[in-house]
Amino acid sequence: SHELTQPPSVSVSPGQTARxxxxxxxxxxxxxxxxxxxxxxxxxxxxYKDNERPTGIPSRFFGSTSGTTxxxxxxxxxxxxxxxxxxxxxxxxxxxxxxxxxxxxxxx
Amino acid sequence: DVxxxxxxxxxxxxxxxxxxxxxxxxxxxxxxxxxxVRQASGKGLEWVANIKPDGSETHFVDxxxxxxxxxRDNSENSVYLQMSSLRVDDTAIYxxxxxxxxxxxxxxxxxxxxxS
Numbered sequence: 001s002h003e004l005t006q007p008p009s010v011s012v013s014p015g016q017t018a019r020x021x022x023x024x025x026x027x028x029x030x031x032x033x034x035x036x037x038x039x040x041x042x043x044x045x046x047x048y049k050d051n052e053r054p055t056g057i058p059s060r061f062f063g064s065t066s067g068t069t070x071x072x073x074x075x076x077x078x079x080x081x082x083x084x085x086x087x088x089x090x091x092x093x094x095x096x097x098x099x100x101x102x103x104x105x106x107x108x
Numbered sequence: 109d110v111x112x113x114x115x116x117x118x119x120x121x122x123x124x125x126x127x128x129x130x131x132x133x134x135x136x137x138x139x140x141x142x143x144x145v146r147q148a149s150g151k152g153l154e155w156v157a158n159i160k161p162d163g164s165e166t167h168f169v170d171x172x173x174x175x176x177x178x179x180r181d182n183s184e185n186s187v188y189l190q191m192s193s194l195r196v197d198d199t200a201i202y203x204x205x206x207x208x209x210x211x212x213x214x215x216x217x218x219x220x221x222x223x224s
Contacts, residue, residue, distance in 0.1 A: 033210060035153075042203060042214040043153065054212065086153055090209050095167045097209065099145075099153040 004087055004100035011106040018074040020103045022087030025068055032070035033088040034063055036081075037102075043086065047072060074105070082107045110134040110213045112204045117218030122196055128189040128218055130204030138162075138182035141208035144189050146200035147217070154200070158208055159187060172198075194222045 004024040012018045022032060034047035045054055047063035050070065062073040070089075074081055087100040116128040130142070143158040157168045157178040166178050172191075180187040187204060201217035 031209065035211075042216050043211075044214070045210065045212045048210040048212070088153075088211070094209065095158065095165075096169065097155045099155065102152045 004089060004098055006085075006087060006100035006103045008101070009104045009106065011108055012077050013108045014079060015076055018077050018081070018105055020072040020074075020085050020087075020105065022070045022072070022089075022100045023068055024070075024089060024098070024100075026089055026092060027065060027068050027070055029092065030089045030094075032063065032065055034061075034070075034072045035086045035088065036083045037086065038083045046085075077105075077107055079107050081105060110206065112206065112213060112215035114202065114204045114215045114218040117202065117220045119221045119223065120194055122194060122222055122224050124194055124222075125190070125192045126194060126220060128191065128202055128204075128220070130187045130189075130215060132185045132187070132204075132206065135206070135213075137185040140206050142178075142180060142187040143205045143208060143211060144178065144187075145203045145205055145211070145214075146198075146220075147203070148197075148200045151200075156202070157189065191220070194220075196222050196224050198222050 031049045035043035036046050037043040050065045051063040060075045084102045086102045090097045111133045114130045144156040159166045159178045175193045177190045199222045203217045204215040205211040206213040
């Protein structure tokens, strides 16, 4: 089955590095995408095609993949980074997609 | 600026129908796949459906196949989600999104609430 698994929560102190993982069997064959969703807001694309950042996304957000795991790394975490982060990948057809369950990042 | 604005949400009873609309602006609407994604309160994101730029191809999540249809009118820069036989578990905020894989611009969403 096509599933993406994320940890429910990650906590870090300001200035530290946060790592959020996303595991799924299709990741070796499909790109990973990451979205940030702050409370009451629509999701925001922050990483596309594994490791590309859209214009305006700070360089402290970094995406990587290895085998069946994609990782979102946030270096020098700031209070404003507190949000839920979702990973997403297309299925093998490329037409439908699946989201991970989301990871709540808490900045202590 | 690229923008998507959804409308048409509301409170309905199970079994009823609803049509969501989404108007895009700030980009060449007819060149992009468009996608609907939903989110139940306090829950994660769920891909619902998408439609090819010329409207000739559509795809749906299994749970809505046969009940939802998606269409578009490129002359109006709009995409629609016709929802029929609504169920309580269809209750969610429905987001209109540009793209098929890189979902790069999202509307603010419209709330659909289905009561039993």
